[in-house]
Amino acid sequence: MSVSNLLENWSEFRHLHPVDDVPHDPYKWAMSIDLDACSGCNACSVACYAENNLPVVGKEKYAHGQAMHWMRIERYWDEDGREFPDQGAQFLPMMCQQCEAAPCETVCPVGATNHTPDGINSQIYNRCIGSRYCSANCPFKVRYFNWYDYPTTDNVWPAEMNQQLNPDVTVRGKGVMEKCTFCIQRVTVAKNNAKNEGRIVHDGDVQTACQQACPTSAISFGNLVDKESKVYKQWKAQQVELDKDAQAKDKNEEGRSELRGYRIFEELRPYPSVMYLERVRESAV
Amino acid sequence: MMKDISEDIAWAKINKDVLKSLENPRKLYWVILFIAIAMVGVAVGCEVYQYNIGMGVANMDNPHMWGLYIATFIFWIGMSHSGTLLSAILHLMHADWRKPIYRFAEAMTTFSLMTAGLFVAVHLGRVWQIYYAIPYPNGRMVWPNFQSPLLWDAMAIFTYLSSSILFLYVGMIPDLAIVRDNMHSGWRKKLYSALALGWEGTDRQWRNFRVTYLTIACFLIPLAVSVHSIVASDFAMSQQPGWHITSFPPYFVAGALYSGCAAIITLFIILRYVFKFEEYMTLSILKKIVRLTFAIAMVWTYLNLIEYASVWYGHDQASKDVLIQKATGPYAPFWWMMNFCGSIVPLLMFFKRFQTNIPVMFAVSLLLNLGMWLERWMIVAPTFSHGYYPWTWDHDQWPSLIQWGIVFGSFGWFTLLFMVFCKVFPSVSMYEVKEMVYHRKQATKKLATAGKGAH
Numbered sequence: 028m029s030v031s032n033l034l035e036n037w038s039e040f041r042h043l044h045p046v047d048d049v050p051h052d053p054y055k056w057a058m059s060i061d062l063d064a065c066s067g068c069n070a071c072s073v074a075c076y077a078e079n080n081l082p083v084v085g086k087e088k089y090a091h092g093q094a095m096h097w098m099r100i101e102r103y104w105d106e107d108g109r110e111f112p113d114q115g116a117q118f119l120p121m122m123c124q125q126c127e128a129a130p131c132e133t134v135c136p137v138g139a140t141n142h143t144p145d146g147i148n149s150q151i152y153n154r155c156i157g158s159r160y161c162s163a164n165c166p167f168k169v170r171y172f173n174w175y176d177y178p179t180t181d182n183v184w185p186a187e188m189n190q191q192l193n194p195d196v197t198v199r200g201k202g203v204m205e206k207c208t209f210c211i212q213r214v215t216v217a218k219n220n221a222k223n224e225g226r227i228v229h230d231g232d233v234q235t236a237c238q239q240a241c242p243t244s245a246i247s248f249g250n251l252v253d254k255e256s257k258v259y260k261q262w263k264a265q266q267v268e269l270d271k272d273a274q275a276k277d278k279n280e281e282g283r284s285e286l287r288g289y290r291i292f293e294e295l296r297p298y299p300s301v302m303y304l305e306r307v308r309e310s311a312v
Numbered sequence: 313m314m315k316d317i318s319e320d321i322a323w324a325k326i327n328k329d330v331l332k333s334l335e336n337p338r339k340l341y342w343v344i345l346f347i348a349i350a351m352v353g354v355a356v357g358c359e360v361y362q363y364n365i366g367m368g369v370a371n372m373d374n375p376h377m378w379g380l381y382i383a384t385f386i387f388w389i390g391m392s393h394s395g396t397l398l399s400a401i402l403h404l405m406h407a408d409w410r411k412p413i414y415r416f417a418e419a420m421t422t423f424s425l426m427t428a429g430l431f432v433a434v435h436l437g438r439v440w441q442i443y444y445a446i447p448y449p450n451g452r453m454v455w456p457n458f459q460s461p462l463l464w465d466a467m468a469i470f471t472y473l474s475s476s477i478l479f480l481y482v483g484m485i486p487d488l489a490i491v492r493d494n495m496h497s498g499w500r501k502k503l504y505s506a507l508a509l510g511w512e513g514t515d516r517q518w519r520n521f522r523v524t525y526l527t528i529a530c531f532l533i534p535l536a537v538s539v540h541s542i543v544a545s546d547f548a549m550s551q552q553p554g555w556h557i558t559s560f561p562p563y564f565v566a567g568a569l570y571s572g573c574a575a576i577i578t579l580f581i582i583l584r585y586v587f588k589f590e591e592y593m594t595l596s597i598l599k600k601i602v603r604l605t606f607a608i609a610m611v612w613t614y615l616n617l618i619e620y621a622s623v624w625y626g627h628d629q630a631s632k633d634v635l636i637q638k639a640t641g642p643y644a645p646f647w648w649m650m651n652f653c654g655s656i657v658p659l660l661m662f663f664k665r666f667q668t669n670i671p672v673m674f675a676v677s678l679l680l681n682l683g684m685w686l687e688r689w690m691i692v693a694p695t696f697s698h699g700y701y702p703w704t705w706d707h708d709q710w711p712s713l714i715q716w717g718i719v720f721g722s723f724g725w726f727t728l729l730f731m732v733f734c735k736v737f738p739s740v741s742m743y744e745v746k747e748m749v750y751h752r753k754q755a756t757k758k759l760a761t762a763g764k765g766a767h
Binding site (some may be wrong): 088091092093094099101103119121130133134135136137138154155156157158159160162163164166167168170171172173174175176201202203204292295 | 365366367368371372373374375376377378435436437438439441442444445454455456457459460461462463466546549550551552696699700702703704706709
């Protein structure tokens with residue numbers, strides 16, 4: 028162990044995404060979510076539970092804020108004076124934003140959360156010691172901690188439900204942090220298939236579980252480097268750029284942009300990989 | 313003017329009085345020891361339960377990822393600063409009055425660091441993998457993350473702990489030799505003989521001793537400042553509202569010295585009574601620590617107000633919301649209590665008549681430390697309860713009895729270590745008290761001769 032050794036390894040270990048580093052090539056996975064299409068049905072969340080072996084913690088733990096929903100639908104009631112059931116609501120599907128300059132990555136004492144070359148914020152369960160600093164520093168609070176040893180907690184996967192556990196995904200033990208992976212197991216399969224055929228992944232080769240389950244196709248997922256992908260086209264059309272902390276958009280004569288695309292907490296500079304398309308409000312129509 | 317120490321205490325009497333503390337303390341000592349062990353028992357029980365079932369039993373959740381453990385961790389780290397202040401900084405400043413009390417302050421440093429270290433372990437989800445945070449040599453070249461303030465923390469604490477143990481030990485060598493020479497044969501005699509490293513009190517030994525002690529003192533001061541600055545970095549380097557504040561490092565260091573000094577007053581009063589040290593731990597010395605504590609309290613108050621002001625007048629609405637939340641939300645009683653205990657209660661120390669009033673000072677010192685514990689809690693918890701946007705808000709979470717039990721037990725653990733130390737090792741530095749008495753005598757003699765000359 029020497030200092031030079033340390034420094035050499037260090038440059039491999041940490042990149043300055045996305046502004047100062049080699050561009051992602053050939054993949055940069057990203058998403059866009061159309062809030063106008065989202066009906067708040069929670070199918071994405073359910074699909075995520077099934078795909079990623081998320082423990083169903085039950086009413087009591089859910090009420091304690093110990094739910095493990097990697098994909099959650101946040102509901103915000105409209106405050107326009109109308110009463111339920113006439114009252115409207117807005118829905119925000121929220122999952123790990125796969126930030127390029129992720130606040131969680133720099134603070135992990137053991138380097139258990141890292142950036143993959145294709146732009147996904149990875150979590151190494153075996154390396155995690157459970158300091159929970161990543162979650163403390165996450166502005167979106169999309170990281171979920173295994174408060175209990177769910178694989179052995181009896182009510183999490185009752186008898187038949189354990190049959191539907193996904194063999195491609197590990198079941199996490201107690202004391203580690205976990206979060207949305209952009210369905211990395213599916214991405215990996217698609218990448219391997221493409222590699223065997225000597226090409227890169229085409230748009231549509233891989234779908235995330237939430238995207239697949241969404242009845243209104245509100246969620247698109249794909250490769251932001253690939254100029255043919257839907258996600259690339261959406262980001263381009265909305266003039267949202269990955270490495271900007273404030274987007275310069277075309278303005279109308281009132282000085283406001285009519286484009287709907289935005290990223291959450293751009294100004295905090297995490298450079299999220301998920302773009303949302305603003306809901307077209309009833310009042311605006 | 314009151315004297316720090318009487319000039320006519322015989323050296324043999326100093327030895328006798330201090331050595332007595334190794335033999336027969338008052339009954340209260342055993343009562344304290346018993347209570348401390350019981351408290352540790354509670355904490356061990358809670359920890360075993362939490363270890364087996366999972367961190368969920370602490371009733372943490374998303375977003376309340378950290379709870380009392382981290383708050384109490386900062387509290388104990390802070391407590392450790394007083395020892396360094398008294399022994400190293402005041403040593404360099406030639407403040408003589410520190411001499412009878414610095415030994416126990418140093419022991420406090422060591423033991424509060426040990427207590428703080430336990431909280432890191434208690435806090436971790438997978439404590440059995442704690443060594444991942446250490447850059448140990450391994451074949452796979454897996455490193456900890458050197459960007460993480462938590463890693464700096466681990467390193468700073470290890471360094472500070474090992475240095476302060478060394479400092480405590482080196483400073484104790486001449487005294488250990490005295491104990492060795494006065495002990496009946498038995499395991500304790502063997503222990504002291506080994507620890508005294510063959511000290512004979514020769515000129516050469518004294519010279520080397522002084523140089524060594526001074527060197528470690530100089531080494532320790534920057535460490536003490538850095539260790540709490542780094543703990544502050546855990547928060548200041550993060551991106552969360554209410555934490556991302558530039559003034560945090562000096563604020564934390566001031567808070568650390570503050571709670572440390574308050575704890576010195578508490579222990580001063582306890583030791584003075586339990587070990588019958590009235591002649592050495594004089595009221596005049598108490599007065600000086602009280603004044604020092606008052607000064608630090610005002611520095612802390614100032615930095616605290618700076619923090620509020622910079623948040624209030626800053627452009628960060630999220631931080632401002634957290635501040636408003638602290639003052640008006642579910643944490644308001646604790647937040648106001650913290651401000652009261654931290655800034656109003658120490659004003660009592662301004663009045664001369666209270667400075668040497670033992671019951672009042674005992675109560676004040678406990679209140680100050682309550683305030684400082686609340687301060688740490690008010691740094692950690694409100695930020696978690698009121699994050700960047702509504703979904704991340706959770707104003708209802710309350711730490712479970714498991715958390716409270718471990719926090720409660722940590723005070724027992726500290727007391728246990730400290731009390732055992734005071735019974736096994738001389739908690740008053742005999743050789744330095746002798747020096748003090750000697751200097752005092754010289755000074756009086758000079759005064760007397762000067763007086764004669766004038767006639």
